[in-house]
Amino acid sequence: MLSMQNISMVYRTDLVETHALREFSLEVEEGDFISVTGPSGSGKTTFLNIAGLLEQFTGGRYELDGRDVSSLSDAESSAVRNEKIGFVFQSFNLIPDLNLFDNVDVPLRYRGFNTAERKRRIERVLDTVGLASRMKHLPSQLSGGQQQRVAIARALAGEPRFLLADEPTGNLDSHMAMSVMELIAEINRDGTTIVMVTHDPTLAEMADRNVHIRDGQVSDITTDTQFAKVATG
Amino acid sequence: MFSYYLKLGWLSIRRNPLLSILMISAIAVGIGASMSTITVNYLMSSDPIPQKSDQLFYVQLDSWDPNNQGDDGFEPPDQVTYIDAMALMKAGKAYRQVASNRSGLVLEPEGDDERPFSVDARNTWSDFFPMFDLQFLYGSGWDDAADQNMDRVVVLSKEINEKVFGGENSVGRSVRMDGMDFKVVGVLDDFLAVPKFYDVTNGAFNDPEEIYIPFNLAVEYRLDRNGNTSCWKPSDGDGFEAFLNSECIWIQFWAELRTEQEKQEYMAFLDAYVEQQKQLGRFPRPLNNRLSDVMEWMEIQEVVEEDAQVMLGLSILFLVVCLLNTIGLLLAKFLGKSGDISLRRALGASRSSLFIQHMIESAMIGLGGGIFGLGLAWLGLRGIEMLFGDFVENMVSMDWVMVLTAMALAVASALLAGLYPTWRACSIAPASQLKVQ
Numbered sequence: 001m002l003s004m005q006n007i008s009m010v011y012r013t014d015l016v017e018t019h020a021l022r023e024f025s026l027e028v029e030e031g032d033f034i035s036v037t038g039p040s041g042s043g044k045t046t047f048l049n050i051a052g053l054l055e056q057f058t059g060g061r062y063e064l065d066g067r068d069v070s071s072l073s074d075a076e077s078s079a080v081r082n083e084k085i086g087f088v089f090q091s092f093n094l095i096p097d098l099n100l101f102d103n104v105d106v107p108l109r110y111r112g113f114n115t116a117e118r119k120r121r122i123e124r125v126l127d128t129v130g131l132a133s134r135m136k137h138l139p140s141q142l143s144g145g146q147q148q149r150v151a152i153a154r155a156l157a158g159e160p161r162f163l164l165a166d167e168p169t170g171n172l173d174s175h176m177a178m179s180v181m182e183l184i185a186e187i188n189r190d191g192t193t194i195v196m197v198t199h200d201p202t203l204a205e206m207a208d209r210n211v212h213i214r215d216g217q218v219s220d221i222t223t224d225t226q227f228a229k230v231a232t233g
Numbered sequence: 234m235f236s237y238y239l240k241l242g243w244l245s246i247r248r249n250p251l252l253s254i255l256m257i258s259a260i261a262v263g264i265g266a267s268m269s270t271i272t273v274n275y276l277m278s279s280d281p282i283p284q285k286s287d288q289l290f291y292v293q294l295d296s297w298d299p300n301n302q303g304d305d306g307f308e309p310p311d312q313v314t315y316i317d318a319m320a321l322m323k324a325g326k327a328y329r330q331v332a333s334n335r336s337g338l339v340l341e342p343e344g345d346d347e348r349p350f351s352v353d354a355r356n357t358w359s360d361f362f363p364m365f366d367l368q369f370l371y372g373s374g375w376d377d378a379a380d381q382n383m384d385r386v387v388v389l390s391k392e393i394n395e396k397v398f399g400g401e402n403s404v405g406r407s408v409r410m411d412g413m414d415f416k417v418v419g420v421l422d423d424f425l426a427v428p429k430f431y432d433v434t435n436g437a438f439n440d441p442e443e444i445y446i447p448f449n450l451a452v453e454y455r456l457d458r459n460g461n462t463s464c465w466k467p468s469d470g471d472g473f474e475a476f477l478n479s480e481c482i483w484i485q486f487w488a489e490l491r492t493e494q495e496k497q498e499y500m501a502f503l504d505a506y507v508e509q510q511k512q513l514g515r516f517p518r519p520l521n522n523r524l525s526d527v528m529e530w531m532e533i534q535e536v537v538e539e540d541a542q543v544m545l546g547l548s549i550l551f552l553v554v555c556l557l558n559t560i561g562l563l564l565a566k567f568l569g570k571s572g573d574i575s576l577r578r579a580l581g582a583s584r585s586s587l588f589i590q591h592m593i594e595s596a597m598i599g600l601g602g603g604i605f606g607l608g609l610a611w612l613g614l615r616g617i618e619m620l621f622g623d624f625v626e627n628m629v630s631m632d633w634v635m636v637l638t639a640m641a642l643a644v645a646s647a648l649l650a651g652l653y654p655t656w657r658a659c660s661i662a663p664a665s666q667l668k669v670q
Contacts, residue, residue, distance in 0.1 A: 049664040054579060075583045082581020089667055093576045097244050107580040109237055154580070166667075 001162065001193050002028035002051060007060035009046050009216070020046040021057070021216040028195060030161070033188040035207035036197045043216040044197045045166060051195060052085050052164045053077040065161065082110050086155030086192075088184075090167035092147040094139040094154075100126060101135040104154045111158055125153040129183060145176030152183060156192075163187065165196040169203060181206055234586070235593070242594035246601075249566060253598065256562045260602025260643055260650075263555030265609025268639045270548040272614060272631050275638075277438075277536055281430045282366065285489075286527035289364065290496065292321065292486040294507060295521035298465035307518050310463065311434050311534065312482035315452075317510075322358065326502045327488035328495060329364045333357035334484050335435055335442065335460035336451055338410040342397050352393060352410070353459065355432075355442040356451035362388070362419075364489050365431060370394070372404035372419035375447060379418075383453050387415035388445040394420040411456065415446065430527050432485050433534045435460045458483060480515070488524070500524055552646065559650040563598075567591060567658035574658055575666035584659045591655040592648060599647025603640040607631075610639060 009021040021043045028034055038044050049055040050062065053069060062069050065084055072080065094103050101122055108118045126132045129149035131142075139147050148168060155163055165184065169177035181203055188194045196207060204210045212220040246253040280286050294317050295309035313321075318332035334356050341349045355361070362374035371394075375386045387408060394403055394417075403417045424441050455473050460483060468479035490496040503522040510516050525533055567574075574587055582590075610631065631639075 045664075052579065054664040054667070055662070075585065078578070078581055078583035078586075081579065087579050087667075093572070093579075093667060095573060095576070097248055106577065109234065110577075110581040110583075110586060158581070 001030040001032070001065060002026070002195070003061075003063040004051075005061045007047075007050060007057050007062060009043075009050065009055070010058045019216055021050070024060070024213075024217055026211060026218060028193060030193055031188070031191055032209065033185070033194045033207045034196070035204035035210045036195060036213060037199065037201070037204050037210055038213035038219075042213045044213055046216075047213065048164055048166050048195070048197050052087060053081050078110070082107055082158060084161050086158065086160035086163045088148070088151050088155050088163065088165040088168045090170040092139070092144075092151045092171070094147055094150055096139055099136050099138055100131060100142075100150050100153075103139065103150060104135075104157050107154065107158045121157050121159075122153075125156045126150075128156065129153045143176070144172050145179055148172060148176075148180050149183065152180070152187070156187065161193060163192050163194045165194065167197055167199065169198070169200070177203070234589075238590045238593040239597070241590055242597045245566075245570070245594050246597060249569070252562060252566050253601075256559050256566070256598050257601040257605060259555045259558045259562065260599055260647055261605035261609055263552035263646065264603055264606025264639055264643045265613055267545075267548040267552040267642070268606060268610035268631075268635065269613030269617060270545045271638065271642075272610065272635050273617065274542065274545050275635060278531070280528060282527060284366065286430075288489055288491050289527050290488050290490055290499075290524040291527075291530040292488055292503065293523035293525070294503065294516070295518045295523075296480055296482070296510075296516050297518060299517040301465065307521055309521050309523055310482045312461070312463070313484050313486045314480055314482055315477045315484060317506075318484040318486055320506065321486060321488075321503075324502065324506070327499055328491055329360040329489035331358050331361045331364055331487045332448060332484050333361060333432070333487075334448070334451075334458060335432065336456045337459045338444070338446075338456060340393075340397070340444075341409040341412075343409075352443040353440075354444045354446055354451070354456070356448040356456065357445055358448055360489075361445065364487065367424055368422040370420045370422045371402040372417070374445075375418050380447050380449060383447060383450040385413055385415045385450065386418045386447065388419040388421060389417055390421050390441065390443045391423055393443045410444070411454070413454070421445075430531060431487060432460070433531065433536055434485060452477070490524070496524060556646050556650045559598075559647065560653055563595065563651055563654035564657060567654040568661075570658065571661045571666050574661055575663035578661075578663035579667060587659045588655055591658060592651055595647045595651025595655065596644050598651075599644040600640065602647060603643025606643055607636060607639050 004024060004026045007021050007024040008019065011018040011020060024043070024047065036044050036047065046055065050057045053072070064080065069077065069080060095106070098106075104122045104125060105118055108121060113121070122135070123132060126135050129152055131146060131149055131153065134142070134146075139150065142150065148171075163184075168184065169180050172180060184194060184196065185206060194207075196203075198204050208223070210222040211218055212222070282289065292313065293309035293311065294313055295307060296314055296317065297307070297310045313332070322330060322332050336354045336356055337351055338354050339349050340352045359375050359377055359380050361367075362369075367374075370391055374388055375384065378384070379386050387410070389397070389403065389408070394400060397403070397408060398406065403420060406417050407414045408417055409415070429436065429439055429441060462481055462483040464479060464481035466480055468475040468481070488499055490499050500522065503524070504520060507516050507520055507522060577587060614631070
């Protein structure tokens with residue numbers, strides 16, 4: 001599903017070279033639920049941006065769904081993002097003057113679906129996240145948890161095979177965070193591959209595997225069995 | 234997607250109303266200023282008779298002073314003498330030909346309570362009306378016989394007919410002018426040539442005359458001439474007859490020549506005529522006859538004044554300044570949307586689709602600027618009218634061509650102004666914005 005081989009990412013200024021990722025390699029299989037942890041500045045977000053084709057890396061090879069995406073044009077990478085990848089952000093990133101329906105509609109517009117198909121998908125995903133009755137509301141009329149649910153609905157509307165979540169519960173209280181995590185886990189159970197960056201070890205344990213990043217490299221990979229050992233041990 | 238982009242553009246304009254108003258105002262002020270001067274220049278330089286302007290030729294014969302040479306050499310005078318006008322009319326070598334000049338009469342309406350008033354008159358020939366495609370409300374022009382017989386006939390303008398006869402069909406009725414009774418043979422429909430091409434020597438933007446009478450009749454009764462008269466040497470004797478036989482120029486002469494061959498033949502005729510006159514001791518300058526079609530004649534006469542062209546240049550510069558302001562405002566607005574743009578990039582929008590979206594938003598701002606700019610242009614034209622008075626009355630109205638030009642200019646300007654801000658906005662690295670939004 002996702003294969004990164006020796007990915008490197010270097011940010012250069014006139015004076016400084018910063019290595020955000022060094023020889024970074026990771027394999028994610030279809031249906032996986034991966035959590036990514038690591039200290040601040042370790043390269044988690046850079047990894048997520050590269051995985052989501054939001055940033056071009058400086059070295060290595062990246063295959064997504066069997067396709068080499070190392071040197072796609074802007075239009076090609078945009079199409080891949082639109083069709084295969086869903087994003088969930090820490091700060092929800094809903095467009096404040098669009099109602100829920102129109103917010104979820106954004107990726108579908110770029111997909112070129114007709115009106116009926118868009119409507120069908122929007123109603124279905126809003127129903128999935130339990131907000132079908134509020135589709136004409138503005139984001140400001142919702143709680144934080146509800147806004148994140150709308151963001152998840154927006155990510156799911158295009159039926160992506162790959163969901164990238166960057167601290168999806170970072171702005172939520174523990175009750176809402178758990179509710180959102182249950183939704184993400186359910187999405188994974190339905191077959192969507194999920195990569196989630198988090199600082200929270202408890203949430204990280206909800207994934208099948210945890211990838212720990214330090215200094216731009218994978219320092220440790222923990223499976224759910226090992227999670228269990230840690231929990232019982 | 235176009236309707237979606239329109240919706241997004243409208244939402245974006247509403248999101249920052251103050252910024253949007255500033256941008257629309259900047260474009261509106263620029264469009265208002267430039268369209269005011271563009272309209273004046275457009276009307277000054279427009280073709281007043283497009284259907285046949287290339288078949289109507291103004292005749293210039295160089296009968297002028299051999300000792301008066303300008304910087305560009307000998308230029309033929311812009312009117313002809315009575316001797317030459319009558320000779321050309323008598324020869325009748327063109328398909329149609331017309332000699333004419335301006336004069337003034339005093340019209341005495343019927344009824345004891347009505348007071349006499351002066352009217353501008355054009356003394357001309359029967360060909361004047363078909364040659365310049367004048368449309369009649371009632372009746373028609375006079376015929377050749379009326380020219381030859383000096384019949385007291387008159388064609389009235391629509392305004393004078395309304396003033397004297399209340400707008401009724403006055404054909405066959407009599408109107409008294411300068412103590413003589415004239416029979417009305419025709420009433421013209423609305424007629425406004427801008428520029429007044431058939432007589433630019435007496436003001437290219439004056440109103441058309443109010444009455445039209447036979448040229449020979451005006452000469453016979455020695456009616457006052459209102460137009461320009463220039464002489465380069467004194468008359469041989471005193472009195473009106475001596476004036477008619479002098480080298481004074483006061484008549485405009487037009488010939489209708491339908492083909493290039495007719496034009497060449499007429500030019501040859503003019504040259505032969507002048508050569509003949511040279512043998513009689515006239516035309517001391519080298520042979521230098523001219524035939525200029527309507528637009529050439531407008532250019533020779535510099536109908537578009539240099540001041541107007543300078544004003545046009547300045548107003549275009551002003552528009553550029555307004556656009557530079559708009560660029561700054563659009564830059565602030567679009568870069569302020571970096572979070573929105575980055576989000577859309579993450580959700581699958583390509584740079585090109587975002588570019589189109591923001592150019593459409595720019596065009597919508599331009600459209601708003603154009604609409605308000607039209608209002609300002611209208612005010613600007615009224616200001617010009619107030620400043621310069623009746624002289625420019627016929628130059629300060631906007632037709633649909635100018636309205637469309639204003640809208641197109643506004644949209645094009647906004648698109649131009651939007652190019653750089655849109656490019657900058659679409660170049661934002663999405664990853665840098667999504668985390669901090």
